Amino acid sequence: MDRFVERFFLPVGALSRVFRGKFTAGLRQLFQQNKLQFHGSLRSLAEPHCFRRFLRQLFQENWVVYAKPPFGGPEHVLHYLARYTHRVAISNQRLVAFQNDRVSFRWKDYAHGGKQKIMTVSADEFLRRFLIHVLPKGLVRIRHFGLFANRKRGDALARCRILLGGAICTSNAEITTQSRCPICSGPMFIIERLTSSQLYFRSDPILSVPRRCTVDSS
Numbered sequence: 169m170d171r172f173v174e175r176f177f178l179p180v181g182a183l184s185r186v187f188r189g190k191f192t193a194g195l196r197q198l199f200q201q202n203k204l205q206f207h208g209s210l211r212s213l214a215e216p217h218c219f220r221r222f223l224r225q226l227f228q229e230n231w232v233v234y235a236k237p238p239f240g241g242p243e244h245v246l247h248y249l250a251r252y253t254h255r256v257a258i259s260n261q262r263l264v265a266f267q268n269d270r271v272s273f274r275w276k277d278y279a280h281g282g283k284q285k286i287m288t289v290s291a292d293e294f295l296r297r298f299l300i301h302v303l304p305k306g307l308v309r310i311r312h313f314g315l316f317a318n319r320k321r322g323d324a325l326a327r328c329r330i331l332l333g334g335a336i337c338t339s340n341a342e343i344t345t346q347s348r349c350p351i352c353s354g355p356m357f358i359i360e361r362l363t364s365s366q367l368y369f370r371s372d373p374i375l376s377v378p379r380r381c382t383v384d385s386s
Contacts, residue, residue, distance in 0.1 A: 178235070184232060192227070195223065271289060
C-alpha cells in the first residue's frame with residue numbers, strides 16, 4: 169500500500185474525502201443563498217429537508233478522484249508550475265494581429281511535435297480564455313513564509329538586525345513614503361522608470377544584469 173501511495177503527488181483516499189467535503193459545503197452554501205435551481209425530477213430538492221437528506225446521502229458513498237502519476241515525476245511537476253509564477257497567461261510576443269474584433273496569436277501544437285501555429289478567435293473568446301488564468305480575489309501565486317511572511321516581516325527583520333548587531337532605522341516616516349522591496353521590505357530608490365515598450369526595444373547593458381534594489385543599510 170505504501171508503495172502505491174508513493175506513486176502519487178497526494179494520497180488519493182484523503183484527496184477524495186477532502187473533495188467530497190468541499191463540494192458538498194459549496195452546494196450547501198449555494199442552496200442557502202438561493203442560487204440553485206431544481207427542475208424535473210429534482211424539483212423536490214428545493215425543500216430544505218429534502219436537500220439536507222440529499223447531502224447526507226452523498227456522504228454514504230466513497231467518492232473517486234482521478235489521479236495518476238506525472239509523466240516526469242514530482243520534479244517535472246514543480247518545474248512546470250514554476251514557469252507560471254512570474255508570467256501572465258500570454259506574452260505580447262505571441263500576439264500577431266487584432267482586426268475586425270478578432271485576435272490572432274501563436275500557439276504550440278504539442279500533438280504534432282510542438283509546431284507553432286496561428287489561431288484566430290473573437291475578442292470576447294480571447295478575453296474569456298485570458299481571464300481563466302486570473303486568480304480569484306484573495307489568492308496569490310507566491311506566498312512568502314518565515315522571515316519574509318507578510319504579516320510578521322517588519323518585526324522579524326527588525327529583530328534580526330538587533331540580533332546581528334545592526335542599528336534600528338529610526339526614520340519610519342521616511343520609509344513609509346517610499347516604495348518597499350517585495351523581497352526584504354527595505355526601502356527602494358527609483359533610479360529610472362521604463363515603459364514596457366522601452367524594455368522590449370531598448371538594448372542596454374543594464375537589462376542583462378539581474379534586477380536589484382537599493383536598501384537602506386540602517
